[in-house]
Amino acid sequence: MLEAAIAYRSVYDALTAHKDNGLRMYELSDEEWELAEQLSEVLQIFKEATEFFSRKNESLLSSVIPVMDDIDETLQTSIDDKKYSTALLHALTLGRRTLNKYYSHTDASELYRIALILDPRYKIMYMRDAHWPSAWVDTAEALVREVFERDYV
Numbered sequence: 001m002l003e004a005a006i007a008y009r010s011v012y013d014a015l016t017a018h019k020d021n022g023l024r025m026y027e028l029s030d031e032e033w034e035l036a037e038q039l040s041e042v043l044q045i046f047k048e049a050t051e052f053f054s055r056k057n058e059s060l061l062s063s064v065i066p067v068m069d070d071i072d073e074t075l076q077t078s079i080d081d082k083k084y085s086t087a088l089l090h091a092l093t094l095g096r097r098t099l100n101k102y103y104s105h106t107d108a109s110e111l112y113r114i115a116l117i118l119d120p121r122y123k124i125m126y127m128r129d130a131h132w133p134s135a136w137v138d139t140a141e142a143l144v145r146e147v148f149e150r151d152y153v
Contacts, residue, residue, distance in 0.1 A: 062119035113140040
């Protein structure tokens with residue numbers, strides 16, 4: 001919706017510019033349009049993640065952690081970039097904090113780590129490439145072995 005408003009800014013501006021149609025109160029300033037463009041840019045990662053998990057045969061448990069890592073990295077890069085307004089930087093910081101709160105819940109279930117390791121696209125190398133602490137990688141690997149031996153041997 002925001003992308004459409006930005007794409008049709010000239011139409012929106014023309015509609016809100018006339019006093020007689022009663023839409024003047026919805027007219028946006030140049031600063032508000034700039035904020036809308038910035039917001040659209042930073043929200044892109046959430047749109048992509050939503051579309052990814054909405055595809056048939058694509059929403060795999062093994063993709064949850066990599067997608068969350070991608071969102072986290074994108075938010076952190078946007079925060080570090082400092083090209084966005086102060087209000088948006090604050091919102092990005094709060095959004096990242098909220099994301100990481102939910103990310104921490106993946107530790108409550110062994111399934112996320114098992115699925116990640118067993119997925120041929122990721123395996124244990126994903127954790128190493130993402131610079132997870134060695135103790136986390138070792139724990140995840142031991143978990144897979146333990147579950148395999150407990151349930152399948």
